[in-house]
Amino acid sequence: MDFKKKVQERDLNAENVFVASLLAGLNEFGVLNQGIINLTGARIGEFLFQYAVTKGFKIDPDLPTEDQVKEAVNFLNEHLRIGQLSIEFSVDGFFLRIVSSTCRFCPKGVGGAELEGTLCPFPKLIERFLERACCSKVVVVPEGIDKKILVKKEGFCIIHYRYIK
Template structure:
């Protein structure tokens, strides 16, 4: 890394970057940071970041019309704008049978949260937070657009990342999520049945449109805790 590049990186570092890199580095040195801790912790962290991005209207969306590499690049760009996790990274896609594998290369000296990238401190690849962070993030975005794809972190010799002289490399295997697809199909079928039932009931005069929105709650006798009914709930019980 040139002196100019070092200066550029230092200028972009925030207190949060230094705090996190120092926390990871010192925890690793003390022997209390390992893969068994970082993976579930980062999965939970990613879900909270998603909720905050949703609240701030910053959460990106996968476009079913775009290729996987474009969607992942857009997702990473949005996450990087939000977190500023690295200055240099790229995405490539390969295919093995029905599986698509997304590989992300992050230039080691540009990482903004890693002790290696921030201060040059050595840590094991098994404690890198990015694979579980990215995996959970991609999974949420994919399911939000009903693409039925789910990413799995590719296992490497140490953890879910491998190091090259210049890059940190992590790969994610995208497969169709059969369980999620089945749940979606069940819910979709149920919604269609309810919609058909209500439409037929309106057509046959079994219930009126006003009664569908009835909010006149009538107490049900001999219930503890107290329960209530409306014309709509009576209709749905039939």
């Protein structure tokens, strides 16, 4: 797909292109991998929480955990415009599903990164943001034999979170 079509279909703005191509470029030069992105994503989640508080964001601690998670994820998506996403709750956590073709920060889909894995900041970014914003703690659950924190499946980027006590 040509770049003009990507911009139109994903409704990209300059910030999206900047972030995605920065991540892709750093990877291309060999100074970035998913491990570094995980550490950086957690730091970004902390700063985004501080930004949210500055903007008056606060979650009612009396809300059910599912509602707290929804509010926090919706805040992030409204302010970052990540893409089309949904949350599927389970007994001990939830799955966050991002429609891959709509993510505005994807180093592959937007930034043109040539890599086998991912460079997605959202698993740890969201983990830290939820840790700070919600009353319940969550952790990313690595999946599969290779223990990836983001699994691409059937047009979705899927991140599994588990509640911890």
